[in-house]
Amino acid sequence: MQSDRFILLEDEFGAHNYKPLDVVLERGRGIWVWDVDGKKYMDCLSAYSAVNQGHCHPKIMQALTDQAERLTLTSRAFRNDQLGPFYKELCDLTRSHKVLPMNSGAEAVETAIKAVRKWGYQVKGVPENKAEIIVCRNNFHGRTISIISFSTDPVSTTGFGPFTPGFKIIDFGDAEALEKAITPNTVAFLVEPIQGEAGVVIPPDGYLGDVRRICSETGVVLILDEIQTGLGRTGKLLAEEHEGIEADLTLIGKALSGGFYPVSAVLSNTEVLGVLKPGEHGSTFGGNPLACAVARAALRTLTEEGLIDNARVMGEYFMEGLRRIDNPKIKEVRGRGLLIGVEFHADAGGARRYCERLKETGLLCKETHETIIRFAPPLVIAKEDIDWALERIAPVLSE
Incomplete structure (x- = not known):
C-alpha cells in the first residue's frame, strides 16, 4: 500500500506533534476525499471547519x-x-x-x-x-x-x-x-x-x-x-x-x-x-x-449557495439520527447546526477506537478529549449523504 510509505516518511522526518488517523489523502471534492490507494471517504471533520464550502469548491x-x-x-x-x-x-x-x-x-x-x-x-x-x-x-x-x-x-x-x-x-x-x-x-x-x-x-x-x-x-x-x-x-x-x-x-x-x-x-x-x-x-x-x-x-x-441554512436543516437531521443509536455507553449527543459532539461515558474504552472503525467503513471523523467524537461535515452535505453516513455510524457506535 502506498499509504505505508507516506506514513513512514512522516514518522521519520516530521515532528510528532499530531496523532492523526492513518489515512493518507491525496484529493478531495465536496464532502468526499480519496486516499493514495484510491479509497473514498466521507469527510466528517472539514479540517476543523475550514472547508465549510466543501473540498476544492x-x-x-x-x-x-x-x-x-x-x-x-x-x-x-x-x-x-x-x-x-x-x-x-x-x-x-x-x-x-x-x-x-x-x-x-x-x-x-x-x-x-x-x-x-x-x-x-x-x-x-x-x-x-x-x-x-x-x-x-x-x-x-x-x-x-x-x-x-x-x-x-x-x-x-x-x-x-x-x-x-x-x-x-x-x-x-x-x-x-x-x-x-x-x-x-x-x-x-x-x-x-x-x-x-x-x-x-x-x-x-x-x-x-x-x-x-x-x-x-x-x-x-x-x-x-x-x-x-x-x-x-x-x-x-x-x-x-x-x-x-x-x-x-x-x-x-x-x-x-x-x-x-x-x-x-x-x-x-x-x-x-x-x-x-x-x-x-x-x-x-x-x-x-x-x-x-x-x-x-x-x-x-x-x-x-444557501450553505448556512443547509447547515441548520442538515444538522437537525443528523443529530436526530445520531440520537436514535442505542448504546448505553453514549452519554450525550449535542450540537448546533453541523457542529455535533457524541460523548461516551468514561468506561466506553475511549472515542478513538470508534473513529478508527469508522475510517474502515469509509467515514472520517476525529476524537477530542478522549471520550468525544466530533462530527462536522462540509456544509454542502445533503440528506442522502447523511443517510449514507448514519448507515455506517449506527452499527459502529452501537458496538
Whole structure:
C-alpha cells in the first residue's frame, strides 16, 4: 500500500506533534476525499471547519487561480485592489465597522489581545501593564505562548513556561462568575460561543445575552472567538446570532478561505481597532491580494449557495439520527447546526477506537478529549449523504 510509505516518511522526518488517523489523502471534492490507494471517504471533520464550502469548491478555486495569475503579494507597504472590496463586503455581511486581516486563527487571537490591552490603557484608563483579560476554563484559542498561557489543558501547557501574565480564568457558561471576576483593570472577556475543541460544549440558553449585558454595563470589551463556530457552521452566519447579540470584536478564520489559503480577520467596532497606529501591528501576508480574492469568493459561496441554512436543516437531521443509536455507553449527543459532539461515558474504552472503525467503513471523523467524537461535515452535505453516513455510524457506535 502506498499509504505505508507516506506514513513512514512522516514518522521519520516530521515532528510528532499530531496523532492523526492513518489515512493518507491525496484529493478531495465536496464532502468526499480519496486516499493514495484510491479509497473514498466521507469527510466528517472539514479540517476543523475550514472547508465549510466543501473540498476544492470550483468557484473559490477559480478565484484563486485568476488572482494567482495577476498578483499574489505586495505586503502592506503598498495597497492592492482586493483589500478594500474585501473589507467592505465583510463589514456589510457581518455589520462590522473595521477589519484587521491576518493569516491564522491564532494570529487573530493575538491581534485581539494586543488591541484590547492598548484600548484599555488609552481609552479606559487602566494603569500601564495592569490590563486583565477574562477567559474560560477548557478554552481553545490556539497554540502560541500567550494563548496557551490561559489554557487549562495540561497537554497544551506542560513544559512550555514561563507564561504570559494578565489573564483570569472562570467557568464557561457561568455569567455570574464573569460578573464577579470583573475589576477596574478588566479590559475584555474572550470566549467561544460554543467550545469546539472541548467537545462541542454549548452554554446554557441566555448565557451570551447575559454576557453581552454584563460587558456593556461594566465597560468590558466582549471578544467572541468564532474561528470554528462562525461562517455558517452552526446554522447562522455567526453563532452569536442564536442569541441576537453582537460582540465588540469577533474573530474569524478557517472557512474564511474555504480551505484554500490561510486567512483570518478581526472584526471590530471603530473604537477598539482605532487605537492601533502605523507600525504597531501587522503581517507581511495579512491582507494580501490572493488571500482577499479567495476570501471574497468563499463568503459569496456561503451566502449565494444557501450553505448556512443547509447547515441548520442538515444538522437537525443528523443529530436526530445520531440520537436514535442505542448504546448505553453514549452519554450525550449535542450540537448546533453541523457542529455535533457524541460523548461516551468514561468506561466506553475511549472515542478513538470508534473513529478508527469508522475510517474502515469509509467515514472520517476525529476524537477530542478522549471520550468525544466530533462530527462536522462540509456544509454542502445533503440528506442522502447523511443517510449514507448514519448507515455506517449506527452499527459502529452501537458496538
